[in-house]
Amino acid sequence: VNKSPVSATLKGTEVSAPDSFAHRVSSRLYTNTKLRLRLLIATPLLWLSLVYVAALLALFVTAFWTMDSFTGEIRAEWNLDNFVQLFTNSLYQTVTLRTLGIALMVTIADILLALPIAFFMAKVASPRMRGILVISILMPLWASYLVKAYAWRSVLSNEGILQWLLRPLGLDTPGYSLVGAALTLGYIWLPYVILPIYTGLEKVPQNILEASSDLGAKTWSTLRLIVFPMLLPAIAAGSIFAFSLTMGDYITINIVGGATQMLGNLVYTNVGTANNLPMAAAIAMIPIAIMFIYLSVIRKTGALDNL
Amino acid sequence: MRLSKPAKAVLAILSALTLVYIYTPIGVVLVNSFNASKNMSWPPSEFTLHWWQVATQSAGMLSALGTSILVATAASAIAVVLGTLLALAMSRYKFFGKQPVSLMVILPIALPGIVTGIALNNAFRTLLGVQLTIATLIVAHATFCIVTVYNNALARLNRMNRTMEEASADLGAGIWTTFRLVTLPQIASALVAGALLAFALSFDEIIVTTFTAGGGVETLPIWILNNMFRPGKAPVVDVVAVVVVLISVLPIYFAQRLTAQERSR
Numbered sequence: 001v002n003k004s005p006v007s008a009t010l011k012g013t014e015v016s017a018p019d020s021f022a023h024r025v026s027s028r029l030y031t032n033t034k035l036r037l038r039l040l041i042a043t044p045l046l047w048l049s050l051v052y053v054a055a056l057l058a059l060f061v062t063a064f065w066t067m068d069s070f071t072g073e074i075r076a077e078w079n080l081d082n083f084v085q086l087f088t089n090s091l092y093q094t095v096t097l098r099t100l101g102i103a104l105m106v107t108i109a110d111i112l113l114a115l116p117i118a119f120f121m122a123k124v125a126s127p128r129m130r131g132i133l134v135i136s137i138l139m140p141l142w143a144s145y146l147v148k149a150y151a152w153r154s155v156l157s158n159e160g161i162l163q164w165l166l167r168p169l170g171l172d173t174p175g176y177s178l179v180g181a182a183l184t185l186g187y188i189w190l191p192y193v194i195l196p197i198y199t200g201l202e203k204v205p206q207n208i209l210e211a212s213s214d215l216g217a218k219t220w221s222t223l224r225l226i227v228f229p230m231l232l233p234a235i236a237a238g239s240i241f242a243f244s245l246t247m248g249d250y251i252t253i254n255i256v257g258g259a260t261q262m263l264g265n266l267v268y269t270n271v272g273t274a275n276n277l278p279m280a281a282a283i284a285m286i287p288i289a290i291m292f293i294y295l296s297v298i299r300k301t302g303a304l305d306n307l
Numbered sequence: 308m309r310l311s312k313p314a315k316a317v318l319a320i321l322s323a324l325t326l327v328y329i330y331t332p333i334g335v336v337l338v339n340s341f342n343a344s345k346n347m348s349w350p351p352s353e354f355t356l357h358w359w360q361v362a363t364q365s366a367g368m369l370s371a372l373g374t375s376i377l378v379a380t381a382a383s384a385i386a387v388v389l390g391t392l393l394a395l396a397m398s399r400y401k402f403f404g405k406q407p408v409s410l411m412v413i414l415p416i417a418l419p420g421i422v423t424g425i426a427l428n429n430a431f432r433t434l435l436g437v438q439l440t441i442a443t444l445i446v447a448h449a450t451f452c453i454v455t456v457y458n459n460a461l462a463r464l465n466r467m468n469r470t471m472e473e474a475s476a477d478l479g480a481g482i483w484t485t486f487r488l489v490t491l492p493q494i495a496s497a498l499v500a501g502a503l504l505a506f507a508l509s510f511d512e513i514i515v516t517t518f519t520a521g522g523g524v525e526t527l528p529i530w531i532l533n534n535m536f537r538p539g540k541a542p543v544v545d546v547v548a549v550v551v552v553l554i555s556v557l558p559i560y561f562a563q564r565l566t567a568q569e570r571s572r
Contacts, residue, residue: 022481022483023481026481026482026483027481029482030476030481030482033400036482037396037399037400037402040392040393040395040396040400041392041393041396041408043388043389043392044389044390044392044393044396044453045393045408047389047449047450047453048408048411048412048450048453049411051427051430051446051450052411052414052415052423052426052427052450053411053414054430054434055426055427055429055430055434056414056422056426058426058429058430058433058434059422059425059426059429059430062429062433074433113325113328116318116321116322116325117321117322117325117326119318120318120319120321120322121322123310124310124315124318124319133322133326135563136326136329136330137329138559138563139556139559139560140329140330140333142507142555142556142559143333143511143552143555143556144511144513144528144548144551144552144555145511145513145514146511146513146528146531146532146551147333147336147511147531147548147551147552148332148333150336150531150535150544150548151332151333151335151336151548152332153535154332154335154336154339154349154541154545155331155332155335157346159346159348159349160335160348160349161331161335161349161350163349164349164350187328187329187332190325190328190329191329194325210309213309219309219310219311219314244417244418244419245419245420247419248418248419248420248421248422248514249419249421250421250514251513251514251517251532255535264419264421267421267425268421268517271425271428271518277425277428277429277432277433280425281425281429284421284422284425284426287419287421287422288418288422291418291419
């Protein structure tokens with residue numbers, strides 16, 4: 001497999017004197033596994049815990065602090081005011097329900113769109129075709145999220161391609177609205193849903209499907225009774241992306257949502273314009289809490305082992 | 308289950324329609340970058356290279372491109388070092404708390420971008436009391452880029468034959484020499500693939516970026532966001548959008564090739 005690295009080692013090594021400093025360090029490290037592990041893991045672990053985990057914990061703590069509305073300073077006094085706001089102010093309930101509704105709609109629509117093409121890729125297409133299809137789903141997945149949202153700004157515009165396609169049918173583009181935003185979000189996350197479902201379908205063995213038909217099951221019964229139950233974890237895994245990414249979105253809504261607000265927009269205005277970090281942190285707890293509930297429900301299907 | 312010919316045909320048609328759906332909006336942007344009309348009107352009646360010319364002369368765009376490349380390069384470099392160290396530790400050792408560590412690497416990319424963004428924004432400004440600059444942006448990007456390098460390096464290390472390293476040590480090579488001449492050459496292409504993915508991830512990131520870039524820092528995605536709502540700017544934004552897609556998709560293509568080559572060997 002590889003060009004012999006052993007001979008390379010012999011040629012390239014200048015054996016250091018047995019009592020040199022470099023040699024002592026090297027043999028110390030060779031014999032002391034624990035020290036070696038510590039040296040390897042120290043930097044990445046420090047980075048992740050200091051930069052990220054500490055930041056997450058701090059965000060949680062900040063949600064229980066207050067901003068002095070007079071001076072604009074953040075006061076480190078523990079209180080539940082932000083959360084009282086969240087539960088009593090109807091704005092937050094409306095926006096939470098709206099965000100949840102869009103996230104569920106987008107997720108279900110994406111699953112329905114993903115199933116036929118995933119099925120075609122896994123069970124109908126030739127190996128060569130399959131390879132091409134995987135690449136053509138993978139490329140747009142990595143293409144810039146912002147560009148995809150921006151593309152829909154063109155698509156949905158009054159003189160855009162959607163209006164051009166719909167006019168002969170006597171219909172109009174939904175324009176920059178809640179519907180427009182839902183369409184765009186569904187579009188952006190579709191490849192994220194197709195790929196896990198495709199991988200899941202590939203794992204369904206062909207001989208089980210043949211056995212089912214040999215035993216007299218119609219195609220539809222096989223799909224319902226054999227394929228669907230086996231595919232459920234993969235569908236659930238795909239749904240995590242569409243759901244989580246929609247829950248936290250605010251840029252797409254800004255670009256194609258018109259005046260519609262989602263939870264992400266409330267977080268962003270509180271960080272930016274209002275400069276009220278504690279309130280923003282409290283609002284951010286809503287999508288986090290919903291995601292945790294969603295993940296714990298979905299975990300039962302075994303979806304998390306499918307990521 | 309044996310699919311009938313008509314059923315297969317229906318599936319093929321639905322798949323083709325899905326692909327058309329996936330590629331049309333991106334295609335519209337590409338076509339609009341040559342559209343002579345200023346207001347994205349479809350179908351284009353005349354084509355022009357004018358907007359591409361305007362874009363290449365836009366100083367703001369060029370400096371944003373430079374910033375994006377700088378940030379993506381620095382973030383990938385940090386991610387390569389941290390991701391490789393972590394992958395070596397995770398593949399070679401058993402230790403207490405291994406599970407939480409692997410969760411910690413994925414978390415920055417698994418949680419919605421807005422959570423990562425606001426958490427880092429809060430940590431930089433409130434906790435550390437530092438100004439948001441290009442440095443805070445690089446730190447933020449490096450944090451969510453570690454996972455791509457880590458995943459690639461870990462997969463390779465787990466499939467690697469350890470006997471060569473043992474042979475090297477038996478032949479008298481020190482720990483550093485063995486890494487440089489035996490381990491590194493075997494994982495190098497996985498690291499390059501991971502770095503390419505990290506670059507692409509950082510290059511077009513927008514959500515975490517809006518929360519962690521300083522006021523004067525403009526990456527290419529921020530430039531797009533700032534310009535897309537300005538009247539008359541749409542065609543130039545189309546050009547830049549096409550460039551962003553190219554710069555982020557090409558590394559993915561090469562990374563894909565690198566990993567596919569390794570698997571087929």
